[in-house]
Amino acid sequence: MLHLRVTRMRRTVLIGLAGALAVSLSACAESQRDSGGGQDGGTLVFGATGAPSNFDPFYASDGETFRVTRQLYENLVGIKPGTAELEPELATEWESTPDGKTWTFTLKEGVKFHDGTDFNADAVCKNFERMYNQTGAGATAALSYYWIENFGGFADGKNPSLYKSCTAENPTTVKLELTRFTAGFPTMLSQDSFAMQSPAAMDKYKANDVKAQGDSFVFSEYARSHPTGTGPFKFVSYDEANGTIELQRNDDYHGEKAKLSKLIFRVIEDETARKQALEAGDIDGYDFPAPADWDALKSSGNNLMIRDPFNILYLGITQKNNPALKDLRVRQALAYAIDRQSLVTSVMPEKAEVAKQFYPSTVDGYADDVQEYPYDPDKAKQLLRQAGHENLTVELWWPSQVTRPYMPNPQAIFGAIKEDLEQAGIKVKPISKPWAGGYLDQVEVADAQLFLLGWTGDYNSPDNFIGTFFGTTENQFWTSGSPWGDELAKAIDEADATVDDAEREAKYQEINRKLMSEYLPAIPLSHSPPAIVVSPEVQGLVPSPLTKEEFAPVSMSSSE
Known part of the structure; x- marks a missing residue:
């Protein structure tokens, strides 16, 4: 990830973005692409929008890194393919004490890391202790974003931590102790940053040896060249010059083996270039195709899957301003002025929905x-007349040089909203800046009056949505100057800490009511379904609403 100054809200819009390397499509040689078919399942080449930051998921927060590491590593708990539902992964079952502070996980037997070392309770505890004991650059939000967001502080005691201890009771039983209850546990452990990594490989290749260098970081040999998990694929190489990451099937995998013999990610920064590469047969798929291209992609015989x-x-x-x-x-008045149904119908992609509150109806x-x-x-x-502002003038900010799953065409969205506001007599001053060239920076320091932003959920939890937006008094740029920002943050924290399911549900519902009636810190606009597209030769890919696709079930069938 090249956006290295990450804050709670910066992360909202950084997922899936990374600095991209220039790519020569001609480098995609036929020798890298098996003809498909047969027991191997062939080789799949997937077009990535940007380069991975590194291959140690604990030090990552961007989607293009996780797209790769997800194939190499596994977590204690996982997400059922095609859903946002929790399911077992390296842990087969788990239970907690009534207060929700002590969790016991039963581990799958016979699992080995790619380097041949055993996955067991000791390995789990070494992973958690490694995460908890970060120091220096490793303990910054830029690198340990997900730990700080979910667990808080580190062993240095400077900030409170959700994590208390890990105990290996026997090789297949591990006990995790927390300092408090949170409704997000254990689902939060499904996030890619909390994948289980080989303690032996991390020691051998000095995984924690990460140093700040100007505005970027120098990662360890482990993070650059020796990522070691338990997943269905193993790391082979990363050619930075050509933007190519190569993985191969893990033939010693503990579960059902991957069908593909090779999986290659090729960095192609430009969206049009990705589309052309698919049409030319240089890649087999890519993510987030522009909605304007959906019909053309489908008419060419490709499989466009809408999440x-x-x-x-x-x-x-x-x-504030x-x-x-x-x-x-x-x-x-701003909310009444925007025709959100027309926005969804005319600007957003197929199956988009008007948003009535700050997360989808499937979330508790x-x-x-x-x-x-x-x-x-x-x-x-x-x-506006009642408020004495019938001559209201507002700045409306929109980002250029970006497309997001929730915001596929920022300029068109801006245009529709501007027209609606002007129909209500509101004067609009347009301001546009490049996404990574000033827009995010100025939004987060409360320079923007009205602005477009969004969020893709990491897992199914209300705190992952409104907790991220409003559950902290830090970086609340949209509540800057409001008298109720702290009150809202406190209510969200109290809801997350409520053990009883029904009571917690009621608290979140009340927060959502107040958000839309008493506070209205922003205006929910839409839920937009992002697509992923693959060639007709690609079989078995299951689209994920969390954009967490796994390639182990995928195979390549010959079109000849």
Whole structure:
């Protein structure tokens, strides 16, 4: 990941982005691409949007790194393919004490890391102790983002930590102790950063030897060349010059073996170039095709798979730099002024949905009775008059040089919203900056008045959505200047710490009601289903609503 200054909200929009390397498509030689068919399942070449930051998932927070490491590593718990549901992975079962602070995991037997060392309870504890005992550059949010977001502090005691201890009770039983209950545990362990890695390989290749160098980092030999997990693929090489990562099937895998003999990721920065590479047969698939290309891709015989939406696009509202935006009536007027149904129908891709609150209805705590804001420009004008701001002028920020799963065409989305606001008598001052060239930086320091931003869920938890947005008093750029930011953050933290399921559900529902009626710190716009496209020769790929596809079940069938 090249965006190295990560904060809680920066991470919202960084997933899936990394600095990209230039690629020569001609380097895709036929010798790298088995003809397919047969017992091997052939070789699949997948077009990646950017280069991985490194191959140690603990030190990563971007989707292109995780797309690779997910094939190499496994977690204690996993996500059922095609869903956001928790399922066993390296742990076959687990249970907790009534207070939710002590968790006992039973581990799968006969599992080995790629270097031949045993996966067992000792290995689990060594992984957690390694994560907990980070120091120096490794203990920064730029590298240990997911640990800090989910577990908090480290062993140095500077900040409270959710993690307390790990005990190997026997080779197949491990006990994890937490300092408090959280509704996100153990599901949070399904995140890629918490994958189990070989303690022997991490020691041998000095995994923790990471150093800051200017605005970037120098990673260890382990993270660059020797990633060692228990997964269905093994690492072969990374050719940075050609932007090519090669993996091979792990023939000693403990479960069903991968069908592919090789899996290659080829970095192709430009979206049009990825489309052309697929059409030319140089790659076998790529992620996040532009919605405008969907019909053409399908008509060419490709398999375009539309994921279920598990994200949110919203119009953020910063109250600090425009006093009018501190008035709830003005924020409500903005909500009434936007024709979200028309936005979804005319601008967003097929199967997009209008968002009524800050996460999808499939997430716990969704409230069916929140205040809604149907399109009503007359109501918007009325509220502005009541607030004394009938001549309101706002800055509307939108990012260039980017496409996100929840925001496939920022300029078109901006244009639709601008037109709606102007229909309600609101003067709009457009401001556009490159996504990684000022937009994110200025949004997070509360320079933007109205801005487009969003989030793709990491796992199925309300705290993963509204907790990320509002559950901390740090970096609350949209509540900057508001009298209720701390109150909202406290309510979210209390809901997450509630042990009783029904009571916790009720608390989250009440938070969602207040978010839409009393606070309205932003305006939920849409849930947009991102697509993934593969050639007709690719068989067995299951699209994930979390964009966490696994390639082990995939094979290549000859089209000849």
